[in-house]
Each structure stands twice: as structure tokens, then as C-alpha cells.
Amino acid sequence: MREELLEKIIMETVDIPSLPQVAMKVLHLMNDDYSSINELEKIIANDQAFSTRILRIANSPYYGRGRSIDTISTAIILVGFNTMKNLVVAASLKDIHRKFGLFEQKLWEHSLGVSIAAPILAAETKMVVPEEAMVAGLIHDVGKTVLNNSVPDKYSLVIEKVYEEGAAFMEVENEMLGFNHCNVGGLIARKWKIPKNLETVIEYHHAETFPDFEDNNYEALCQIVQIADAMCLGLGIGMERNITPADIGIDRIGLSEKKFDELKEKVQKIYTEQRSKLLE
Ligand SMILES: [Fe+2]
Ligand SMILES: [Fe+2]
Numbered sequence: 001m002r003e004e005l006l007e008k009i010i011m012e013t014v015d016i017p018s019l020p021q022v023a024m025k026v027l028h029l030m031n032d033d034y035s036s037i038n039e040l041e042k043i044i045a046n047d048q049a050f051s052t053r054i055l056r057i058a059n060s061p062y063y064g065r066g067r068s069i070d071t072i073s074t075a076i077i078l079v080g081f082n083t084m085k086n087l088v089v090a091a092s093l094k095d096i097h098r099k100f101g102l103f104e105q106k107l108w109e110h111s112l113g114v115s116i117a118a119p120i121l122a123a124e125t126k127m128v129v130p131e132e133a134m135v136a137g138l139i140h141d142v143g144k145t146v147l148n149n150s151v152p153d154k155y156s157l158v159i160e161k162v163y164e165e166g167a168a169f170m171e172v173e174n175e176m177l178g179f180n181h182c183n184v185g186g187l188i189a190r191k192w193k194i195p196k197n198l199e200t201v202i203e204y205h206h207a208e209t210f211p212d213f214e215d216n217n218y219e220a221l222c223q224i225v226q227i228a229d230a231m232c233l234g235l236g237i238g239m240e241r242n243i244t245p246a247d248i249g250i251d252r253i254g255l256s257e258k259k260f261d262e263l264k265e266k267v268q269k270i271y272t273e274q275r276s277k278l279l280e
Helices: 002-013 021-030 037-046 048-058 072-079 081-096 102-125 130-139 142-150 152-165 169-177 181-192 196-204 216-235 257-279
Strands: none
Touching: 002 181, 021 037, 021 081, 037 048, 037 072, 048 072, 048 081, 048 130, 072 081, 081 130, 081 142, 081 196, 102 130, 102 142, 102 216, 102 257, 130 196, 130 216, 142 152, 142 169, 142 181, 152 169, 169 181, 181 196, 196 216, 216 257
16 A cells, blocks of 8 residues: 555656667567567667667667677677567666756766676576676666656755765655655556566666566575766765765675775776776
């Protein structure tokens, strides 16, 4: 009941955007056991901008693939069906951003940072597939984007308070709106029917304890994104907060402080390179 009430309040306040048509079609088709790679390729290739975006994401430099992926069918064969669904969602994100001011810039930098840190942590710990971690990092804070688009006046007060008091978004959102970006994100993810692993990360990336998920992998993915998120805040990528490795709980994923610092340095380096490349 509590959840239904929360949904009702959110729906009354927040205008939920829709996922681009092409993404909906592709996700729908991919859930059908009989869909073929050819069919998928046809639909995606029909939308030039969309397919370019997918290939750009699939060719992110940190997976260390020896070859570049230049067609959608190669991408599907190399990354697999499930990861491809994630890439389709990632490629849709750009359409959800409506305006681009200082906060959007910082949020974009933060998401880029987490999308770099998460696969690096995933590769190190072998807890989840790096591509999955990458997309999860990119999309984890989509609830913030939607809140900022939908209730800009209220949300700018939230942002102001977060910056002034150095508080966490979750706390200030709960206090000022009665719900937070994870609640909103979860609702959006269900409405969009995006893959369950991404829905779980969007909804639980700030949770301290986790319910029993239908797939064990989901909790690992949440842990990786939480630690990547904290790492980026610590580095001051996009947004900044003072967090020590002990606060982060890096031992949850079996990392020593020394290893964590090493990976942190790597993330900073790749972030700086990527950021300037993307802004070229
Ligand atoms: Fe968040
Ligand atoms: Fe975040």
C-alpha cells in the first residue's frame, strides 16, 4: 500500500517522459524469443543517430577488445543479447535530457564518471560483466534528470540545499519532496519496461540493505555502482563529497585500500581523457 501511495504522489507531481520509440521497439522485440539479429539490426539501423550512439557506447575503450565494432549485428554477437538491451537503454538517455545548464553539466559529468568507475571495479572484482556495470553507472541517477526536468523550481531548491549543506540528495529530496530520485527512477524504469538489472540499480543504488532479488547478480551490480558513485564523489567528478574508503565499505567487494586508491587514480585518468574527447 505504501508503495502505491508513493507512486500516486509521484505521478501527481512528476511528468514521466517516454523512452524513444526505437528503443521501445527494440526492447520489446528482444524480449521475444523468436526475434532474429537481422530483424533487430534492421530496426536499429533505420535510426542513424541511435545506431551511431549504440556503436559508440559498445566501442568504449575500457573493455580491451582487440577489434572495433562497426555494425549492430557484430555488436549483438560480441556483447550478447542481454548486454545489448542495456546498450539500447544507454543510447536512449540523451533524448531524456531536456535542458543543459550548470546542474545538468555536473550530473552528466557524474554519470560519465560512474560509468567509467563501475566497469573498472567490475573487471577488478569479476563480480559483474563490465558492460553491464558501465550502462548501470550511466543511468543510475536518471531519477534526478527526470525530477530536474519535471519540477525544475522545486528541484533547484533541493540542489541549492545539497550544495549549501553538503548533504546527500536522498535526504534533502525526502525532506523537501516527500520522495527521492530512487523512488522516481524505479517508477520510470517499470514504466519503460527496461531490463530488470537496470531497474534494480536505479531503485537501490543508495540502499543500505537489499531485499531478496530474483537474481543474485543484481545485488552485486548495486554494490559496484554504490562504490563507483562514492569513488567519483570522492574524486570530485561532477559532484563532490568527502567520503573515506571506510565510509564507502570497499571491503564489501573485497578491495584493499591500496587497490582502491590505485583504481581511483586509473578512473581519474580515463575520465579526464574521455571527457575532453566527448567535448571535442
Ligand atoms: Fe543517486
Ligand atoms: Fe550518483
